[in-house]
Amino acid sequence: MQLMTAAEAVKLIRSDSSVYIQGSTSIPEVLVAALADRASELRGVKLYSGFAVGRGPAPYCRPENREAFLVNSLFVANNIRRWLADGYGQSIPAFLGEIPGLFRDGTLPVDTVLLNCSRPNAEGYCSYGVSADLAVSATECARVVIAQINAAMPFSYGDAVIHSSKIDAAVEVDDPLVEVPTATPTATETRIGQYIAELIPDGATLQIGVGGIPNAVLTALRGHKHLGLHTEAMTDGVLPLLESGVIDNSLKKVMPGVSVASLALGSRRLYDYMDYRKDLVMKDVAWTNDPFRIRQNPRVMAINSAVEVDLTGQVCADSVGVRIISGVGGQHDFMYGGALSEGGKTFIAIPSMTEKGESKIKALLTPGAGVVTTRHMVQHIVTEYGVASLRGRNLAERARALIAIAHPSVREELERAAAERYGHSFLRLR
Incomplete structure (x- = not known):
């Protein structure tokens, strides 16, 4: 696992490639911002996103970036909803449980995955924390794995783990997860x-x-x-x-x-x-x-x-x-x-x-x-x-x-x- 800056890490992403961005309340915001900063250098980067809760509109969802990033949503999240409503991106209809199969059989090819992970445990494993969902299959299929190593991410067990040796580029952050207030029933x-x-x-x-x-x-x-x-x-x-x-x-x-x-x-x-x-x-x-x-x-x-x-x-x-x-x-x-x-x-x-x-x-x-x-x-x-x-x-x-x-x-x-x-x-x- 090579530690570097976010700007250096996202240089691994090329034009006309496809990128999966981890979701839930663990959008890798530091990496996403760095990727958006490269908009003038990129064309036709297909972005896949699933269910997610962002702090605000995704930084790649700006009119001047419309040729750099092609948003294909697998679940229309709050941070991209307006972008899709305005006709700049599209959603892909699919049962959530079937989307990993679309990654695994190549229907939706994934070149790069952007993750938000916990710090490694004693055995060198990092956890995806709050978001196994599509991240597990996307990471399995990706050629390049870029991760935020986040002090704020809990370590969860199950499928949501990756050995640090499998991460191609890592950026150390202490970036609090989005918190969703508990809804008080009416x-x-x-x-x-x-x-x-x-x-x-x-x-x-x-x-x-x-x-x-x-x-x-x-x-x-x-x-x-x-x-x-x-x-x-x-x-x-x-x-x-x-x-x-x-x-x-x-x-x-x-x-x-x-x-x-x-x-x-x-x-x-x-x-x-x-x-x-x-x-x-x-x-x-x-x-x-x-x-x-x-x-x-x-x-x-x-x-x-x-x-x-x-x-x-x-x-x-x-x-x-x-x-x-x-x-x-x-x-x-x-x-x-x-x-x-x-x-x-x-x-x-x-x-x-x-x-x-x-x-x-x-x-x-x-x-x-x-x-x-x-x-x-x-x-x-x-x-x-x-x-x-x-x-x-x-x-x-x-x-x-x-x-x-x-x-x-x-x-x-x-x-x-x-x-x-x-x-x-x-x-x-x-």
Whole structure:
């Protein structure tokens, strides 16, 4: 491992090459800034990025850099969202769990990877810390590995390790990770969380997302026993359950006794908790998100969110109309794996209305909206007005159940739309 400056390290990147930039809350900001500074020297550098939380807009996303860097997002993150919305970059549709395969089979070639790693341990291994997800496969496939050796990065076990001898260029930094404030659930979110928690049995294995509703669910689970954690994203919300022993992973079939995640985002408290903790591992997202591995755990509870849902149960979770705002992520992987799990349940949890006062349950999806989870896979839709259980129900029955949990101000409108669409088969369900 050769130590050098960031400016020297990024000189290894050539025009017309492809670069993967590590994500989660561990974007290698020092290296990225140095790369952006080389814009006048480069042309056609393809940049791949996945789920990430940046401190601000990515420095390569400037109009004067549009010929130097071609942004191809695998999950539209906050630091590049405006760039893509303005038409300067593009997103690549793919299930998050399948993206490592695109790297490994050469569909998405990776020449260079930019990492944010921990300092080496006694055996010379560095850890990717909070971001195994796509970094594991991208590093495996890259010809050149450039890393920040970051005093602020926790050392996590699992797939997220690399021997220092495999790093071609290293830059020593002490660059604090982005911290994501723990979302305090609103009254609406708390009620949704309570509905879901009532349907989760002791001994369940959790996959849970990010935000107020997931935190509300976790808070409502504090009286449960012997829960397990096999998730894509780990947040501060799980810490009280881990520290109290509610999550003990004792009944899991896949890596019993160990919490499993692919990435983490939260506060410094979470990052410190992860440091050198052998009962918590970070795995390649192709491993965590494999539906047929997920199903091996009993009673998988997959809890995800959505932008909007239509009266047939179609779930849009990655776009507002035609504008892509995120990605499929692992929703499909866990909704499928959870449905296959013995005793498993899957949930789409949403407030009935947006902050702008628009219904999230609609007669038809907004034109251009993408379907992330199909109507064939949905089990439970949950709002503050209750739970719509859709599994095994026909389309008219689904419409009736969803209208019952929609905001009261839109129910009459949805009733008319459903009656027009389904006729007597809907009207007879009054």
